[in-house]
Amino acid sequence: MTIPTRIQRRRTKGWRLPENAVIVSRPSRWGNPCKVNTMQEMGYEDPHAAxxxxFRIWLAGSRSDAPTDEADQRRERILSELHLLRGKDLACTCPLDRTCHADELLRQANTPTAELTAWIAVVRARVDRQRLARGEKPLHPTP
Structure with a gap:
């Protein structure tokens, strides 16, 4: 079995998505809600890396930059479907020599199942604690 990798999505005539690859660029369900342009406007030296x-921090449960129901639901959708990316190559428009959110998706999706399940539980608990601290209903109330 080959190790899943990130590939650069092309928009040129004749380019086709390789078999066993999933598009994870911005408009997809897996897209990074943090825009490179925004990071550039904020003055980051390497906006791709920023x-x-x-994305890595947000996916791990931080609500500091996006404390909204929409952002929480988007994160939850990604977390609940992350297993679908296991073993797949991920295609994004980012240049391969630049850091990309797909690197984090690859890392998490290919984590052993038990570790991934435990990590997702920790993320969900973290989000719910932050929601409760702001007087919001948790997404995953404990029985």
């Missing part, structure tokens, strides 16, 4: 790091 956007990828922001």
């Amino acid at each position: 956007a990828a790091e922001n």
Whole structure:
């Protein structure tokens, strides 16, 4: 079995998505809600790396930059379907020599199942604690 990798999605005539690959660029369900342009406007020296790091932190349950129901639901959708990316190559428009959120998706999706399940439980608990601290209903209330 080959190790899943990130590939650069092309929009040129004749380019086709390779077999066993999933598009994870911005407009997809897996897209990074943090825009590279925003990071550039904020003055980051490496806006690609900043956007990828922001995605990693957000996916791990931080609500500091996006404390909204919409952002929480988007994160939850990604977490609940992350297993679908296991073993797949991921295609994004980011250049391969730049850091990309797909790197984090690859890392998490290919984590052993038990570890991934435990990590997702921790993320969900983290999000719910933050929601409760803001007087919001948790997404995953404990029985």
